[in-house]
Structure formats: C-alpha cells, structure tokens
Amino acid sequence: MCGRFDIHSAIEIISRIFQVDVVAADIRPSYNIAPSQNIGIIVNDGGQNLLISGRWGFLPFWAKEKQTAYSMIIARAETVDSNRSYKDALTHHRCLIPADGFYEWLKQDKLKIPYYTRLKTKNPMGFAGLYNTWKSPEGEEIQTCTIITTDANSLMASIHNRMPVILHEGDFKLWLDPSEHGKDVLRPLLKPFPSEELETYRVTPKVNSVKYNHPDNIEPIP
Numbered sequence: 001m002c003g004r005f006d007i008h009s010a011i012e013i014i015s016r017i018f019q020v021d022v023v024a025a026d027i028r029p030s031y032n033i034a035p036s037q038n039i040g041i042i043v044n045d046g047g048q049n050l051l052i053s054g055r056w057g058f059l060p061f062w063a064k065e066k067q068t069a070y071s072m073i074i075a076r077a078e079t080v081d082s083n084r085s086y087k088d089a090l091t092h093h094r095c096l097i098p099a100d101g102f103y104e105w106l107k108q109d110k111l112k113i114p115y116y117t118r119l120k121t122k123n124p125m126g127f128a129g130l131y132n133t134w135k136s137p138e139g140e141e142i143q144t145c146t147i148i149t150t151d152a153n154s155l156m157a158s159i160h161n162r163m164p165v166i167l168h169e170g171d172f173k174l175w176l177d178p179s180e181h182g183k184d185v186l187r188p189l190l191k192p193f194p195s196e197e198l199e200t201y202r203v204t205p206k207v208n209s210v211k212y213n214h215p216d217n218i219e220p221i222p
Contacts, residue, residue: 002074002127002147002164004207005102006031006218007040009124011051014098017124018042018049018172025053031217033099034210035073041131041145042096044176054095058146059134060085066142075130077150077165077190081183086146089130091181096172097127097147101218103207104200106159114207115159116218117200126172128165128190148190155195166193 007014008029015023020042027040033056041054058072062085072085080086101118119125131145148165156163167175171189174180201220206212 002102002104002149002162003035004210005033005099005127005164007033007099007124008215008218009098009100014040014051014124017169018051018096018098018126020051021048023051025051027051027053030213031215032207032210032213039145040098041129041143042098042126042176043093043131044178049176052143054131054143054145056146057144058085058089058130058132059142059144060132061134063134064137066136072146074149074164075146077148077187080130080148080190081187086130089132090183090186092178093131094175094186095129095131095145096167096176097129097145098124099127100124102164103203104156104160104163105208112208114203114205115200116203116207116220117156117163117198118218120197120199126167126169128167128175150190150192153192153195153198155198155200156192159200163192165190168193 035056038053039056042049042051075086080090101116104115105112128148129145134142134144149162150165152161152163207217
C-alpha cells in the first residue's frame with residue numbers, strides 16, 4: 001500500500017534524476033516518512049520542474065478540516081480518474097514523489113514483519129502522485145499530496161496486494177507535462193513496476209515505530 005517510505009539521496013542526485021530546475025524546499029534525509037509529514041514533491045510550473053514541499057495526505061477542495069487528509073494518503077489507480085476527490089488533480093496537478101525505497105509489512109499471525117523495497121540500481125524512484133493547494137475556511141493555504149497505488153507485482157504480492165505506482169525515468173516528463181490531460185495517455189502509466197527491477201528484504205522491526213528514524217531502518221537483517 002505504501003504507508004511509509006524513506007528518502008536519503010543527496011539533493012544533487014535527486015535534481016539530476018528528476019531534472020529539477022529549481023529547488024524550493026529544504027528536503028533532508030529521513031528514514032521513516034509517515035503520513036501527515038511534509039515531503040518533497042516535484043511539479044512542473046511554467047515549463048520548469050520545481051522541488052517543493054507538500055503535506056502527505058490529500059485535501060480536496062471540498063474538505064472542511066485537516067483531518068480529512070489522514071484518510072487520503074493514497075489514491076487507487078483504478079478509480080483515480082472517476083473519484084471526485086482526485087479526478088481534477090489527475091488532469092491538472094500531477095507530481096512526482098522521490099523516494100529511495102518504501103516499507104511494507106507482512107502479517108504472520110499476530111506479527112507484522114517489515115520489508116523494504118528499492119530499485120536494484122539503488123537510485124531514487126519516483127512515485128506517481130497528485131497534489132493540491134487546499135484553503136481552509138479561515139483562509140489558511142496548505143500544499144497537500146497523495147501517492148497513487150496499484151496492484152502488487154509478483155515480487156510484492158507475497159507481502160501485500162498493493163504497491164505504489166513507480167514510474168520509469170522515461171515517463172517522468174510525460175507525467176509532469178501540464179499540457180497533457182488525456183486519460184488514455186495517463187492511465188497506462190499507472191501499472192505495477194517490473195519485479196525484475198526491484199529488490200525487497202526484511203528490515204528491523206524498530207521501523208514499526210514512526211519515532212524511530214535512523215539509517216539502520218533500511219539495513220537488511222536475516
């Protein structure tokens with residue numbers, strides 16, 4: 001499903017892979033990113049790719065309070081173009097969310113065993129995301145975002161039945177292109193990432209606690 005992920009690559013690496021023109025946010029390494037936290041997102045504005053900050057948890061225009069975001073950390077690829085909360089963002093406000101990897105939990109009896117998944121290249125990956133500038137009834141403006149998920153590939157299926165939509169670098173430009181609105185062009189991108197390009201392994205149960213934010217979260221254990 002992707003309820004947690006990490007980003008630790010240097011800004012220089014992120015900027016190169018995602019072709020960022022302007023860095024407008026202070027994105028620091030974090031090994032246990034959770035919903036409601038501010039994360040780095042990449043948007044195209046005026047032909048430039050901007051790295052900005054957004055709160056993880058989408059707030060559609062009709063939301064009356066911030067708490068709505070807690071139930072909107074992900075958007076399902078199968079319904080994203082028909083869901084009233086997301087369909088306008090799919091047309092006009094698509095973003096990339098850089099991550100070095102993501103966590104998923106395997107349930108065994110009463111245990112939840114954490115696994116970490118990353119690209120075999122160890123480069124940062126780009127989640128397909130949506131963003132929105134929400135305005136509260138009091139006039140407060142918040143930049144918010146969500147991660148699109150799809151069916152698990154064969155690698156992830158033994159752990160969970162869903163996974164984030166990971167885009168290939170060659171599709172970054174198309175996904176961010178503000179002039180592209182066609183569902184027939186965008187929907188084919190929202191598919192499971194090839195298993196052979198990913199690796200997944202078991203990690204420390206310390207990551208179960210959001211408060212534990214340490215590089216050893218992503219180290220493999222037996």
